[in-house]
Amino acid sequence: MVPDVRAVLKEEISRYVGQYCLDGGIESIWGEPLVGFADAHDPGFDMLKALVQDSHHLPGDILPGATIVVSYYLPFKESLARENIEGESPSDSWGRAYMETNLLSVGLGEHLASVVRSMGFPAESPKDVRRTEGTIVSRWSQRHIARMAGLGTFGMNNMLITDSGCCGRFYSIVTGLDVEPDPPVQGENCPFKNDGSCGACMRRCVSGALTPDGFDRHVCDGVGVGNSARFGGVSVCGKCIVGMPCSFRNPRRRV
Ligand code: SF4
Numbered sequence: 176m177v178p179d180v181r182a183v184l185k186e187e188i189s190r191y192v193g194q195y196c197l198d199g200g201i202e203s204i205w206g207e208p209l210v211g212f213a214d215a216h217d218p219g220f221d222m223l224k225a226l227v228q229d230s231h232h233l234p235g236d237i238l239p240g241a242t243i244v245v246s247y248y249l250p251f252k253e254s255l256a257r258e259n260i261e262g263e264s265p266s267d268s269w270g271r272a273y274m275e276t277n278l279l280s281v282g283l284g285e286h287l288a289s290v291v292r293s294m295g296f297p298a299e300s301p302k303d304v305r306r307t308e309g310t311i312v313s314r315w316s317q318r319h320i321a322r323m324a325g326l327g328t329f330g331m332n333n334m335l336i337t338d339s340g341c342c343g344r345f346y347s348i349v350t351g352l353d354v355e356p357d358p359p360v361q362g363e364n365c366p367f368k369n370d371g372s373c374g375a376c377m378r379r380c381v382s383g384a385l386t387p388d389g390f391d392r393h394v395c396d397g398v399g400v401g402n403s404a405r406f407g408g409v410s411v412c413g414k415c416i417v418g419m420p421c422s423f424r425n426p427r428r429r430v
């Protein structure tokens with residue numbers, strides 16, 4: 176019987192996270208993952224070179240002959256998010272969550288790639304995905320890839336709003352899997368983009384980086400960098416993704 180690859184990968188993510196917490200003696204701060212499949216030949220990857228930066232990777236740069244980029248979303252738990260609602264500075268637990276998720280994600284990506292290889296397909300966990308020297312953008316935009324993988328649409332807070340919300344982190348592996356890619360979500364999950372309603376993230380932003388005209392990456396980055404000394408150099412803020420109608424659900428109106 177052909178395995179349900181999506182179900183296998185979701186189960187493996189949950190299993191890995193559970194073991195990571197057991198080994199580290201920590202309580203889990205992550206919820207149920209989502210998994211989507213992007214076509215490695217989606218023209219959107221070429222467009223990212225223009226949209227994000229010229230040195231943005233293509234799937235084939237990471238795995239020659241790539242067919243499917245597996246994108247996965249690790250939501251934070253609501254209890255963690257609640258602790259970051261008050262105040263202008265990130266809560267200690269929010270900062271620690273980012274540091275912990277960065278650590279978790281390295282081994283998790285390698286593990287998922289090995290799971291895909293054990294199914295008989297090549298797979299690589301992308302390296303060298305951090306921002307390039309002198310820029311504030313990365314060479315592998317996880318959120319744009321998640322968009323191509325059908326996991327959601329961008330909200331006014333510049334996060335991808337999935338069916339489980341936007342309060343979490345996105346990762347991916349590049350594979351030679353023989354599965355159908357998921358279609359990108361049609362329309363918009365963010366109500367502001369549909370009819371101008373909501374706008375809570377723009378009212379909450381601590382820096383003015385979010386306006387109806389768009390997202391000012393440099394202004395937002397300055398806030399994160401300003402907070403990073405408290406959190407081992409990890410840039411954090413996240414006030415616009417906690418306590419929002421889109422934090423843990425998809426607020427899209429079904430019409
Ligand atoms: S808070 Fe409201 S306007 Fe902002 S991204 Fe979420 S749904 Fe859209």
Ligand code: SF4
Pocket residue numbers: 379380381382383384385394395396398399412413414415416
């Ligand atoms: S992360 Fe902070 S500074 Fe950046 S857009 Fe959100 S609230 Fe504004």
